[in-house]
Amino acid sequence: MNRFSLKLFAVIIVLLCLRPNLGVAQTDDATIKGKVDGLEERTSTLESTVSGLTKLKITGYVHPQWVWVGIDTLVNPQFTRSFFQIRRGRVKFSYKSGDIGAIVYPDITEQGVILKEVYATWDFAHDKGMTMLQLALGAMNRPFGYEIAYSSSAREVVERSTSENRLFNGERDLGVQIAYTPSFGSLKPVLELGLFNGSDNFGAGPISDVGNSNANTDLSSGNLSFFGTGAIQGQTDITKITPKGADSLYILNKVNPAITGSVASGAPLVVANGWKQNAKEFMGHLRLPFLLSDEFSFDIGGSWSVGGITPPSDVEATYADGGKLVLAKSTSGAPHTFSQKTGWEPKGLFLSNRSVIGADLQLYLSVLPIGGTIIKGEMYTGTVPFYGSPALIGSGDTAAFGYATPVLVKKNVFGFYAMLVQNVTDWLQLSVRYDAFDPNTNVKGTDFSTATSASGPTVNGVSYLKAANNFGGDLALNTLTIGLNFFVQGNLRIMLDYDHAKQEEFTKTVAGTLVTQGSPNLDKFTARMQVKF
């Protein structure tokens, strides 16, 4: 074997040795390529799945808190106590795909789970790529004022104002809403219009507390309660300083309706649990934001709400100054006509037993070196219906009606708040709010007396008797709140709030003798930990 042969032999051996390896390499390449292709497919599938998931957002916040309440001995002092509470445990599921969206928003507290919001949205008109018209259908925030839509997780004090709590309890309702957001240069107004069932908390009714009202007031013992007697109700109401029974009708002066007709026998005129405001409520809010500069901007807004109550009462009444109750009209027409019946009689949607208007203003200033300043104010006024006791109708009147007839009473309400928020550093914020609500502007605390007292005032030649001995809810309530917000981390806030609430001064006289006089106080301290996610 020569050297060439040896070399050739060596090359053949090497090639033979390599051949299987080359084959393995090719096999490996094919395997790897297959694996890569498989991974690509899986990645593609995963991307598609993840892309779908990005359309679903889960956000929320929790509000565990400790509350101490001190109640004046002038009223029911047994409510003085402290307790732990989960005010909110919100998880919001928001789905948005193109122009279509859906919200499911449960609230989880120690008392159970309830759905606060469930609604679908459709952005059906656009301007320069931005949504201009949005339709929403379901259970959602009612478009009224500023406070309702302003999230509790952003609010600078622990609770909304008394007016909002009383007039729009629960904030949400079932209905349909259209939001119109046009753009006029730098001015971008927002107009929201909604038609709702007109019942708070999914049918519980805006005046569902009527049934609890009787226990709240006990003038005969000289006590006046801020709250209802139910344990849970009392606790929840304490945290909101929402006097229950306040909207009830136990303050009243008897009436002389000057009846000219009579009421035929018929179906009961009220439902058992108070009036159901199911004749729909039409409401809206217009907001005009003025972003003038980084340092100064303000928003102004106006709102209205008109709604009916069914079944309507055959007897409606309104208050006059001094607590006089005047029967105003019969909704059934003849033969239930009363001499006071005057003016236009609305029908259908415009049977607006409830009519509230509002105005709001928010000012934002960033001129102080310590931090920005926010000033907010809001006003509510209108006429709100309540269920009146059959006892309102005197025996002579009852005879005229044929049976004891409950009365639908309209009260004039007025409320407002003014709030100053000052950022002291990036992590500390001070807030002060003065909040007032008068559930019956025609009645003063000093109008109250007992049924056996002397006659009431005489108006237009008609003598009125003074009211029965129960009252309480018609007293105005003023609350001063001072709060500190510590923004500890991005998603953690500690809130310390002190509320001092004071009811309008009242007097009780028996047979012309003053037996009780005063302005009940309530003090409340809340320490809340808010975590957002």
Added chain:
Amino acid sequence: MKKIMSMKKVQTLLAASAVFAALVGFVFAPATTITIKGSDTMVQLAQRWAEKYMKSNSGVNIQVTGGGSGTGISALINGTTDICTASRPMKDAEKLKLRDRYGSTGKEIRTAKDGLTIYVNEANGVSELSFDQIKGIYTGKIKNWKDVGGKDADIILYGRENSSGTYAFLKEVVLENDDYANAMQAMPGTAAVVNAVKRDPNGVGFGGAGYAKGVKEISVRKGSSDQAYNPSAENVASGNYPITRYLYFYLRQAPDAETKEFLKWVLGSEGQEIVKNEGFFPVK
């Protein structure tokens, strides 16, 4: 005399105490920390600014993180960053959130200009695209390179996550708020987009001009009959390049003294030189 001496002693003691206190204060005084968070497009630029500034200002510590413009704006609202970097202007909804919390819609500072660049692989024959074509490509209506003058091959889309300001800017300005195609692969940063396009002969991506290394930059025309411009310094500076944007700093309110000094420096000659070095364009 004794009294005078003792007075001197007291003065000396006081002076010594003051010096000691000053020294202690100097040694133990915590360095001022400025946090910057936001745009991934700006993260390298912000890091260069921070490194250079800290070299000449030893008492200042600047921490830079990315995450996207949207993430930075959220951090500004939540109070977890001092400065937010953003490759798009703040949206009205974000301004209102900031205002609700701090009473101010925030301070906007333009720190650099950028031509949002469309990248393709260097082997790709396509050199120019119109707004409509880019929109068609990224919304998935145009799927093959041959439809825009290239070879017969599927277009592979690379882009950014929806927290990215670049993502939002292209969507608003070129896609006219239409949704991106589901087929777009969302990359975690502009560098990742560039790397993907570099490897993929049929890939297309977008991002800041400063990142276009090893890929081909597409010249862009606004209308189909308009002249196409490449994202050169001149074209971006003059505004001829149609996808030009500013790169922003956002603050909650007027800056404190240390932050103000840093901002002054960023907008000064040294800071703007770094802008150029990083492939962006100075604002002045």
